[in-house]
Amino acid sequence: MSFELDLFSPVKLGSHTLANRIVMAPMTRLRAVNSIPTNLMATYYAQRASAGLIVTECTMVSPLSYGYINCPGIYSPEQTAGWQQVTQAVHDHGGKIFLQLWHSGRVAHSSLLNGELPIAPSAIAAVGTLHTPAGKVDLETPRALEIDEIPQIVKQFRQGAENAQQAGFDGVELHGAFGYLIDQFLQDGSNQRTDAYGGAIANRARFLLEVVEAVSSVWGGERVGIKLSPSNTFYGMHDSNSHATFRYVIEALNPFNLAYIHLMEPDKPDLETGKVINPVLSTFRPFYQGTVITNGGYDKSKGNDKIETGEADLVSFGKLFIANPDLPKRFIEDVELNPPDSKTFYAQGDKDLDKGYTDYPSLELQPS
Structure with missing residues (x-):
């Protein structure tokens, strides 16, 4: 006997069974205080515990990953304790939550790093600006990592994974997308090294796979996911050949038996370049044998379509x-959705942190 799958069908995710297939995507919200998660963050995530899975905002694995003011970390005892109150709140509400491990690499600034230059695979500046204590600044040219420094960063990811266990998470997701450090190593527009971590695709993928191996040694692959964005600009x-690069990585991830890969579709600015892979999901799905999460401006109907077709x-x-x-x-009741206010996506200073964060209304309980 068979039945149609949809967003509300339970699903096995690695060693977990999820109540539904609706995932809360990782989203930068910048509400941590001195990089330490707070009670307000615990409330925010607990409010959303009916998701089949929550993936947290990007979380620093080292001080040199400090890319945004008020982003949280997972490299100190204080940060780990802060996350413990978040996981406890989510679990108390019946939810499951993965921590997203992140290193910003060149997407940082010396004014956020006590005067140190950001680090990257190559001394190539990212395009864009950052908000810093000194105001909005252009991204600066990073310092290229020495080859003997790279294993230390792999260890930082491993330590972050261990701290995430201590904090009570159900697993971790590696942020391998959106132009941060793992992605910087992978793509040849940002990686022009000539050693074992540069040049051929296998070399550029080496750092990503070493981090996956290190984190999987802590959690087991079945509680590790990774986020990839083949079309992000x-x-x-x-990258000079995004299809070949990401096909190689995705196929190389199969032996790890990960909980999932999280594939990002291109957004409007990506598509406007006219040079990106679209769609990502159907392009790369044939190369991965495990579970896939898709993200890309879905609503209920479009999301159900992707589940129903497999x-x-x-x-x-x-x-x-x-x-x-x-x-x-x-979604279940087909009722109107609250519209998001983009002006409050990110915290503005240290006041009114709950505005646009924990103050969106839930549906009123219906009288019996």
Whole structure:
């Protein structure tokens, strides 16, 4: 006997069984205080615990990963303790939550790093600006990592994974997307090294695969995911052969038996370049044998289509989850969604941190 799958069908994700296939996507919100997660963050994530899976915002694995003011970390005891209150709150509400491990690489600035230059595979500046204590600044040329420094960063990811276990997470996701350090090593527009970590695709993928191996040694592959964005052009990212590069990586991930890969579709600015792979999901799905989460401006109907056809196993939602803490319930009942306010996506200073964060209304309980 068979039945149709949809967003509300339970699903096995690695060693977890999820109540539905609706994932809360990782989203930068910048509400940490001195890089330490707070009670307010615990409230925010607990409000959204009806998601089949929550993936947290990008979380620093070292001080040199400090790319944004008020982003959280996972490299100190204080940060780990802060995350413990988040995971406890989510679990108390019946949810499951993965921590996204992140290193910003060249997407940082010396004014955020106590005067040190950002680090990257090559001394090539990213394109764009950052908000810093000194105001909005252009991204600066990073320092190219020495080859003997790279294993230390792999160890930082491993330590972050260990700290995530201590903090009570259900697993971790590696941020291998959107022009941050793992992605910088992978794509030849940002990696022009001539050693074992540059040149051929296998060399450029080496850092990513070493990090996957290190983190999987802590959690087991079945509790590790990775986010990839083959068509992202943000921060000036590009590759001379994106299809070959990402096919290689995705096929190389198969033996790890990961919980999932999280594939990002191109957004409007990516598409406007006219040079990106579109769609990502159908292009790369044939090369991966495991579970796939797709993300790319989905609504309920489009998300259900991807589940029903079997192209994706789960669908992640970003802005809709910001504005609708009870998004699965709203999808089930086909009721109107709260519109997101983009002006409050990121914290503005240290005041009114709850505005546009924990103050979106849930559906009122219906009288019995």
